[in-house]
Amino acid sequence: MEKLTSFAQTRVGASHLSRDIVCQDSSLCEDHESYSFAAAADGHGSPCYLRTERGSKFAVECAAECVAEFLDSLEDAAEVLADERQRQQLFNQLWRSIIARWHERTKKDFAAEPFTEEELDRIPDKFMHYRLKYAQGDYISAYGTTLLFAAVTDDYAFGAQIGDGKCVVIDGDSNVTAPIPEDPRCYENVTTSMCQDDAALSARFFYLNKGMLPAAVFLCTDGVENSYWNEEQLFGFFRGLALTMVENGMEEGVRQLGEFLPAMTKKGSGDDVSCSGIIAMSKLSSCSDGIREDLAAAAPVVDEPVPENIVYDDEASQQVVTDVMPVETDTPVEAPDEPESGEQP
Numbered sequence: 001m002e003k004l005t006s007f008a009q010t011r012v013g014a015s016h017l018s019r020d021i022v023c024q025d026s027s028l029c030e031d032h033e034s035y036s037f038a039a040a041a042d043g044h045g046s047p048c049y050l051r052t053e054r055g056s057k058f059a060v061e062c063a064a065e066c067v068a069e070f071l072d073s074l075e076d077a078a079e080v081l082a083d084e085r086q087r088q089q090l091f092n093q094l095w096r097s098i099i100a101r102w103h104e105r106t107k108k109d110f111a112a113e114p115f116t117e118e119e120l121d122r123i124p125d126k127f128m129h130y131r132l133k134y135a136q137g138d139y140i141s142a143y144g145t146t147l148l149f150a151a152v153t154d155d156y157a158f159g160a161q162i163g164d165g166k167c168v169v170i171d172g173d174s175n176v177t178a179p180i181p182e183d184p185r186c187y188e189n190v191t192t193s194m195c196q197d198d199a200a201l202s203a204r205f206f207y208l209n210k211g212m213l214p215a216a217v218f219l220c221t222d223g224v225e226n227s228y229w230n231e232e233q234l235f236g237f238f239r240g241l242a243l244t245m246v247e248n249g250m251e252e253g254v255r256q257l258g259e260f261l262p263a264m265t266k267k268g269s270g271d272d273v274s275c276s277g278i279i280a281m282s283k284l285s286s287c288s289d290g291i292r293e294d295l296a297a298a299a300p301v302v303d304e305p306v307p308e309n310i311v312y313d314d315e316a317s318q319q320v321v322t323d324v325m326p327v328e329t330d331t332p333v334e335a336p337d338e339p340e341s342g343e344q345p
Contacts, residue, residue, distance in 0.1 A: 002213070002283060004036040004152055007254045008276035011261040013223055015270035021045075025221050025272035026056040026145075030064055035071060038276040039063050039149035042165060042221040044193065045271070046320045048127040048141070050119045050134070054109060055102075055143030059194055062101040063149040070094045071151070078155040078210065087207060095160055095203040098147070102194055106143040115139070144195035144321055148180075150206075150217045152278045157208040157217065162199060163191040164222040167206065168238045169214045172283050174290025176235045179206035191222075193321045215283040216242050220275045224261075227268025232298065239295045245279060246288045 006029035016023060024043030030036065039060040043052030074080060074090075081087045115134050123131045134142060146163025159167055164186040170176050181204050185192050192202050208214060218238045228234040245253030261273045 002154065002280045004031065004278055004280055005250050006031050006036040006038045006276070006278045007250070007257075008038060008040070008274070009254065009258045009261060010040075010272070010274040011258070011265065013270055013272040014262070014266040016045075016272060022053050023272050024053045024056060024145075025223065025274040026053070026060045027219075027274040027276045028060040028064055029276050029278075032068070035151050035153040036278045037064055037067055037149065037151045038217070038219055038278050039147065040165060040219045040221050040274040040276045041148070042146045042163065042191075042223070042272065042274070044144045044191070044321060045189075046127070048123050048130040049144045049321075050115065050122065050142040051106075051109070052142070052144055055106065055145040055194065056147075058102055058105040058109075058143070059098075059145045059147040060149070062105060063098050063147060066094060066097045066101055067149065067151050070097070071153070077153075081156055081158070081207065082209060088205075091158070091160065091203075091205050091207075095205075096200050099194060099200045103140070106140060109143075110139045115142070141195045141321070144193040146191055146221070147194055148219045148221075150219060150278060152214065152217060152280070154213075155210045157214055157278075158206060159217070159219075160203045160205045162202050162204075163193055164225070166220050166222075166225045166234065168218040168220070168235065169206075169208075170216040170218075170238070170242055170284065170287070170291065171212065172215050172287055174215075174287040174294060176239060176294070178231065179208070180204050190320055196321065213283075214278075214280065215287055216277060216279050218275065218277040221271075221273065223265055223269045223271030223273040224275055225269075226271065227264050227273070236295060236298050239291050239298075241275075242279075242284055242291055243288060243295065245281070246285050250279060250281060 008027035008029040010025045010027045012023035024045060027040045029038045041056035041059040043056040120131050120134060146165055148161040148165045148167060150159030161180050166178060167180045169179050183192055183204060225234055228237060241257060244256055257275060265271060265273045
């Protein structure tokens with residue numbers, strides 16, 4: 001059995017530090033006897049999402065719980081999941097269970113602690129329809145978040161995503177890919193979200209059979225992704241992280257990642273940053289020469305000094321759900337019955 005090791009690191013964004021805003025990302029990892037699990041979630045940065053940091057925490061926890069139950073319930077899992085039709089049905093059921101569990105957690109949280117006037121007063125005037133919704137007990141958007149997770153076993157690997165962020169896989173031949181399809185509804189600072197009415201239909205999945213098991217799976221929120229100019233630069237970051245883990249050991253590699261993330265957000269996106277993943281160290285070590293060659297052949301990323309006294313654009317740095325657009329009027333506008341998506345920092 002290939003030994004698997006998971007990791008998770010989250011750091012508050014430089015723009016959030018400058019504005020004294022709580023970290024809205026969450027990440028989680030778990031190593032079990034038969035599988036490893038990792039997840040990352042990005043709460044929405046716009047101030048109309050009052051409890052988004054709780055929503056992201058609930059998201060990674062609910063995903064871990066539901067994946068554990070899903071794997072426990074599967075008999076002859078590799079054979080069943082090899083059938084594409086059955087696999088799609090099972091993944092859809094898993095995703096629906098995650099969404100339902102997340103709604104249960106948010107409902108319980110709101111019942112125990114309704115919104116305070118202090119919370120409601122944080123909502124900008126242009127999003128006043130959110131204050132009206134929340135005051136009437138329509139709370140779910142306040143917890144909006146993205147979610148990205150993966151699980152790796154001896155026989156298969158899979159994962160799912162709603163919203164922005166990136167899943168990056170390094171295979172046993174050192175090839176680097178992003179196996180989860182892009183969502184055209186996610187662009188700039190706009191994203192789909194678990195708080196949306198169609199969240200149960202909005203997941204994108206990946207699946208790898210035993211012959212394609214990864215050497216490494218990396219997950220990151222958009223604060224990491226947006227710190228690089230393009231996908232190839234992002235791949236270079238993960239190649240470098242993989243080599244650091246191979247050359248220095250898993251524990252030291254994760255420690256160095258934790259130290260690097262604050263500098264990344266300061267000279268990059270300014271957003272909260274989360275990076276989690278699952279490593280098959282012997283397989284990753286076996287393909288490390290190829291990773292090193294690919295990294296050397298890539299266009300170099302200029303290592304600029306970390307700038308001082310940056311002023312962040314509050315509007316540009318706020319992530320929002322896809323249905324949220326500023327209301328250009330002095331008159332409060334009733335919100336639509338159900339939001340479709342939201343913005344993030």
